[in-house]
Structure formats: structure tokens, C-alpha cells
Amino acid sequence: MLTGRDGEIDGVDEMVGLTVNTVPFRVTLNRSRLAYSWLQEIHTQSGAMLSHGHIGLLEIESWVKQKPLFQSMLVNDKSRAQGMKHSSAVGEEGLRWVNKGGYNEVGYPLTASFTEDGEINGMHIQLSGKHGSGYYSSLVAYLNTILETLIGESPPADHVTVGSLLDQIPGLELEHIQTWSQGTCALYDGKPRLVHDFVLQGKLPSQLNTIALVSLTPPLEFTYCVLITRAQLVAQRLMALDTPSRFVILFFERSPAFVLSMLGTLIAGKTCVPMDATHTSERLTGMYQSLGETQPVVLTSQEYRDTAEKLFGDDIICVDDLAQSVVGNLVSSDWNPPPMTPADVAFVYFTSGSTGKPKAVPVRHESVVNCILGWCGMLNLPPRCRFLQAMNIGFDSSLFELFTTFHSGGTVVLQSDDLMVSLGKVDACVLTPSMLQAVGNPAEYPGLRVLVTGGEPLPFALAEKWSQTPGCQVQLFNGYGPTETGVTSHFDQVTVTRNDRVVTIGRTIPNVQCYILDDALDVVPIGVIGEICIGGVGVCYGYLHDEERSRDVFVPNPFAPGMLYHTGDLGCWLPDGRVYCMGRKDNQVKLRGF
Known part of the structure; x- marks a missing residue:
């Protein structure tokens, strides 16, 4: 195993066994930066960190006293790609590449690994915990949309910002979200019109x-x-x-x-x-x-x-x-x-x-x-x-x-x-x-x-x-x-x-709309946390005699006629169109329903 032998440790080139290590580094997300220059900076930074590969991840976590340091992992496995390409070839030293397939199980909620040899020729995604199988196709479509944008011509890839790159939602997924958000319509002809x-x-x-x-x-x-x-x-x-x-x-x-x-x-x-x-x-x-x-x-x-x-x-x-x-x-x-x-x-x-x-x-x-x-x-x-x-x-x-x-x-x-x-x-x-x-x-x-x-x-x-x-x-x-x-x-x-x-x-009852939005009032993809906002026939016009607090949470609905209410609750879309509520934006606690 030659990978990981470049550390400044005496005799590392003669050691037997695995010397590969995870080298984490902090990435600053600046949404207004151009995506290309941001990715180039990440590439340069990752290369500069390789000389510190002899430091264990557990040791780093003990320094910062924050666990976990990260919850998702992206792996570029060039060695596997070479194994796929040369699985039947015999090297100069008489060694043969053998590809047995399979992937290691890791302890992170999300792990995406891909193999490339000039081009991406394989991808594997692992999800753990509460994530259902519907997330796989959503993640693959999301990653595919990002890659298509980076190599596309409209708009020119070198003009794409980090924010616009990450905010993209694949076309079919966006159609699903729009359908779920609008809910169903019912006329209730001949039914009661007043409560009594x-x-x-x-x-x-x-x-x-x-x-x-x-x-x-x-x-x-x-x-x-x-x-x-x-x-x-x-x-x-x-x-x-x-x-x-x-x-x-x-x-x-x-x-x-x-x-x-x-x-x-x-x-x-x-x-x-x-x-x-x-x-x-x-x-x-x-x-x-x-x-x-x-x-x-x-x-x-x-x-x-x-x-x-x-x-x-x-x-x-x-x-x-x-x-x-x-x-x-x-x-x-x-x-x-x-x-x-x-x-x-x-x-x-x-x-x-x-x-x-x-x-x-x-x-x-x-x-x-x-x-x-x-x-x-x-x-x-x-x-x-x-x-x-x-x-x-x-x-x-x-x-x-x-x-x-x-x-x-x-x-x-x-x-x-x-x-x-x-x-x-x-x-x-x-x-x-x-x-x-x-x-x-x-x-x-x-x-x-x-x-x-x-x-x-x-x-x-x-x-x-x-x-x-x-x-x-x-x-x-x-x-x-x-x-x-x-x-x-x-x-x-x-x-x-x-x-x-x-x-x-x-899901919403008939004649009610639900939108899960980020701070810019843009819809978020499946599985991404945003604020639950409600529109439709049920939304009131504001609090009595309290215009200031009404302005904070009742706004004109940008997606349909009427008002939109910001609930202050956080949630996300599940792949089947249901909403999972995850808690509050503030510190409000409900006791016995109040």
C-alpha cells in the first residue's frame, strides 16, 4: 500500500499495513463568490493539507472539543478507478489489479464516493439513520444538476456563483415540490358555509x-x-x-x-x-x-x-x-x-x-x-x-x-x-x-x-x-x-x-398551501431544512391591534393569491411529499399544546 507514505515519519516507506488517513479542513461558504474560483481554492487547500496526514482525526477532534467535526463525506477514489480499468492487466512487478467490488460502511449520515479516471465512471451513496431510500435518487439528481451547470455553457460556468450553484433544484424534483406545495383544491358545493x-x-x-x-x-x-x-x-x-x-x-x-x-x-x-x-x-x-x-x-x-x-x-x-x-x-x-x-x-x-x-x-x-x-x-x-x-x-x-x-x-x-x-x-x-x-x-x-x-x-x-x-x-x-x-x-x-x-x-388539508422556504423565500430541495410557511383559505389576516407583529409573520404570498404565514417551525420535504417538522427557529416550547 503506497498511498499515505508521504508523511514525515522515519521508515514510513517500509511499514506494512494501511497508512491512509482522513485530513479534514475548514471550508468557508461564501455564496457571492464565483464557484470556479471557490472550487480551485478548495483544491489548493486540500493539497496543502496532505503533509499533515499523519495526524489522526480523533486527535484533531480532541483539540477543538467539537464532535462530530463533519457529518458527510465525499470520496474521490482514484485507486478503485485504476483497478476497474486494469483489472485484467499484469504490472511490471508481476502484480495484478483485482476489483472485488463492495464499499466500506462508515459512521456518517451521508457518504458519497465516486471513481474517476479522466471522467466520472461510478458513484456510490450511503445514507444512514432516518433517511429513506427515496433520498438516493434525489441526491443523485441534485449532484448531476450541479455538475451539468459547472460544465455547461448557459450561463457560462465561470460566471456561476456558489449560491446560485447550490440553490438549483433538479427540474423533476422542482415540479414535485410545486405540486406538493399547492396541495389540493375542493369546492364543497352544497356543504355548510358557516360554522354553526x-x-x-x-x-x-x-x-x-x-x-x-x-x-x-x-x-x-x-x-x-x-x-x-x-x-x-x-x-x-x-x-x-x-x-x-x-x-x-x-x-x-x-x-x-x-x-x-x-x-x-x-x-x-x-x-x-x-x-x-x-x-x-x-x-x-x-x-x-x-x-x-x-x-x-x-x-x-x-x-x-x-x-x-x-x-x-x-x-x-x-x-x-x-x-x-x-x-x-x-x-x-x-x-x-x-x-x-x-x-x-x-x-x-x-x-x-x-x-x-x-x-x-x-x-x-x-x-x-x-x-x-x-x-x-x-x-x-x-x-x-x-x-x-x-x-x-x-x-x-x-x-x-x-x-x-x-x-x-x-x-x-x-x-x-x-x-x-x-x-x-x-x-x-x-x-x-x-x-x-x-x-x-x-x-x-x-x-x-x-x-x-x-x-x-x-x-x-x-x-x-x-x-x-x-x-x-x-x-x-x-x-x-x-x-x-x-x-x-x-x-x-x-x-x-x-x-x-x-x-x-x-400533507395539507384541501385549499391550503405549504411552502418550505429559506431565508430568501426560495423553495428548498427535498431533505433540506427550511421554514414551514402556510397559505390558503385558513390563514388569518393578522393579529388584532398588533400591526408590528403582524408584519413580521404575515406577508403577501409570492406563489399564490392571499397571505403567507411564517410559522417559525422548521421542516423538510420527504421524498413522498409529506412534511417532517423538526422544531422551532426560536426557543419557543409548547407545553400541553400551548
Whole structure:
């Protein structure tokens, strides 16, 4: 073995064995430099480092105290090329080249090696870890595009910058990314246009007498007929008020009164502002201030009336009498709801983001309707489904629980104090991974058929547990979407396999676009990390009374009509068109979905 014998070590030319060593050196990436001069500099620098080949890589890593120094390796194997060319030739010393093939397994996530003898005549790529086989063709196409640019004539290769060279995406791959980004389009003709239409419309006379809402503690049941009647009574009360305010604060815990008040507020043409009455006064005050409303109407129960008056003023309506039993008042026959459009704001939810200060997010009717219709087309809920309402009422995922169920004609079951007991009484639920981790063995819930997770990253081990436990027959779905994008923007039915050890957020729901962009708002190739940006019908127009923070994250969509929301989440495209979410650009952490 003659390679590696040029080190300044006495007797190295007479040693027996392998003396090849890896010589790393730092490459400075300057995107504005001409690619040719940059590559020439790298070539010169690599040649200058060969005299240091006697220094071991482990020794170098111990000096800089940074491991690993690199995570990918490119190997130019000239000796193998010579072996391929002269495999049947006998040298002057009587030695014969013998090519046995094969490649060494290395410990780096990405290794690309090629052989050349005047021209490249072979390439081998190794991927390890979570990378699937689809990445191979993508990498080969990407490298091929770069090489074609360097030897091509348009534009002249000596005018190509490093940045433009690296930013190129192979034509077929770019077409795939553009198709994935645009998502699918659905018109939903004849479907509900307003959120409360999921309850009011499309119910057969026989369905009106089925149970729509169940409270476990205290035990109460409401049919669809009673639910609609009570909600209309709430709407009448609101419309009778002489107030210019469009906002109605719903100050409750999880309860039948909250559901009735939400529906009544929507029917009255008002905007629901759900606030959990168990939150701290400091948090509630911050939410109220960000709402920017001086005279809101507040719906609450007698239990929280005093607290509501201290926080919001005197315009308080208690609705306890409407939430007690199935017997009650009739709606006035001469009453008609006000005209509304899908573009009207139906809800305001609060998200703190990375600042800790609540931001008021207006959510339109059309955003929620599009989300519910998209999910209903995928979930395939069982007939007369009993769906658990477990999410905090101040969390927009509660809309998913309520209106997915109402649209399918099922029954919403309000969670009791014991989540595990409640799970045993339902067919479907939405839980954050933190909540799911706490409910024990999946086999204890044999009646559970549909499970949706969201609000936090779903660990692979937890997904595997709920997908493969004997006796558990649940279909597992993973949802994703900031409040700013209309409840959810992505979904994926989770299937756990040995070759795919990641849980993705899947693809967008219909009428929603997803772009993964770099800092220059350019699309990134498959497998390259960028920021997840959302467009489409779900994106809100900005935060209420906060133009500065709105300008930071809501921008005109450069790819399609409408606005584009910068989520601050990092992700990448997988070769099959799904999105893998990898964390935050900032230090924001989500706890229990918040």
C-alpha cells in the first residue's frame, strides 16, 4: 500500500499495513463568490493539507472539543478507478489489479464516493439513520444538476456563483415540490358555509332526536333539537342587547353552557372569544387587553359571575338556566338571524408565541369550515360516533372536537375530571402527546377507534405504542397547524414501520398551501431544512391591534393569491411529499399544546 507514505515519519516507506488517513479542513461558504474560483481554492487547500496526514482525526477532534467535526463525506477514489480499468492487466512487478467490488460502511449520515479516471465512471451513496431510500435518487439528481451547470455553457460556468450553484433544484424534483406545495383544491358545493351550519343544517327529522351533547359530571344529555333551541335562545338574548360590540367573551370551564353559548353567539352573528375561567387573572387580563375591546358582552355561569365582573365590567349574562335540563323555552316565531358571510370572523383565540404576551388571532368562518370538511373526508368516523371533548376551551382544537362530531351527526362527550374514565366511554378523541402519554396502556380502551394527536410533536415511541399494542384497534392521526392557519393545516395517518422511524405532519388539508422556504423565500430541495410557511383559505389576516407583529409573520404570498404565514417551525420535504417538522427557529416550547 503506497498511498499515505508521504508523511514525515522515519521508515514510513517500509511499514506494512494501511497508512491512509482522513485530513479534514475548514471550508468557508461564501455564496457571492464565483464557484470556479471557490472550487480551485478548495483544491489548493486540500493539497496543502496532505503533509499533515499523519495526524489522526480523533486527535484533531480532541483539540477543538467539537464532535462530530463533519457529518458527510465525499470520496474521490482514484485507486478503485485504476483497478476497474486494469483489472485484467499484469504490472511490471508481476502484480495484478483485482476489483472485488463492495464499499466500506462508515459512521456518517451521508457518504458519497465516486471513481474517476479522466471522467466520472461510478458513484456510490450511503445514507444512514432516518433517511429513506427515496433520498438516493434525489441526491443523485441534485449532484448531476450541479455538475451539468459547472460544465455547461448557459450561463457560462465561470460566471456561476456558489449560491446560485447550490440553490438549483433538479427540474423533476422542482415540479414535485410545486405540486406538493399547492396541495389540493375542493369546492364543497352544497356543504355548510358557516360554522354553526354544522349543527343547524343537514339533519334529518330522525336525527334531531338523537343525542348531540353529553355531560358526564353532572350527568346531562341534549338532543340536537334541544341543543339548537337553546342556542337560538342565547342568540335572541344577545341580539336584544343595545351594544355595538361584535365580540362576546365566553367565560366558562368545559360545560354544556359553554357549547350552548358558543352556538348562540355564532347564530347571533357575533364573534366568540373563548376564555377558560380557570386561567390566572394575569393571563386573562393580558388576553382581554390584546382583544382591544372596551365594552364586550360576557356570557358566563353564576359560579364565575363575580370574577367576570372584576375582569370585564358589568355587561354580564348568566346562562345557567339554559343548560340545566331538556325542558325549556320556545324560540320566538318572528325571530330571524342576521346575514353573515364565510369571510366574517367567527372566533378569536389567543396565542403567546415566543414573547409570552397574548396575541389575538381572528379565525374566520371559512377557515374553520374548510378544516372540518377536510378532516371529515379523511377520518371516516363510525356511525353515531361518541367523540370526547377533552381539549381546553381556549384551545382552537376544541372546535375540531365539537364540529367534526356535529357534522357527522355524532355525540360530543364532555370530559369528566378523570380523563382515563372518559376515554373508556368514547369512540374518538383528540389528545396532545403529553395527555396521551398519561393515559396508560392502549389495550385498556378497546372501544376507541379514532385517535388524533396535535399541539406538540408526537414521539415515534408513543406512536409505535398506540399502533402496535395487541387489543388496540385505533386509527392514529397526527395533526399540525398554528391557530393563525385556521385550526389545522396538515394531517397524516400514522403508520409505523421498521424503515420509517419518524412521525410526520403529512400533507395539507384541501385549499391550503405549504411552502418550505429559506431565508430568501426560495423553495428548498427535498431533505433540506427550511421554514414551514402556510397559505390558503385558513390563514388569518393578522393579529388584532398588533400591526408590528403582524408584519413580521404575515406577508403577501409570492406563489399564490392571499397571505403567507411564517410559522417559525422548521421542516423538510420527504421524498413522498409529506412534511417532517423538526422544531422551532426560536426557543419557543409548547407545553400541553400551548
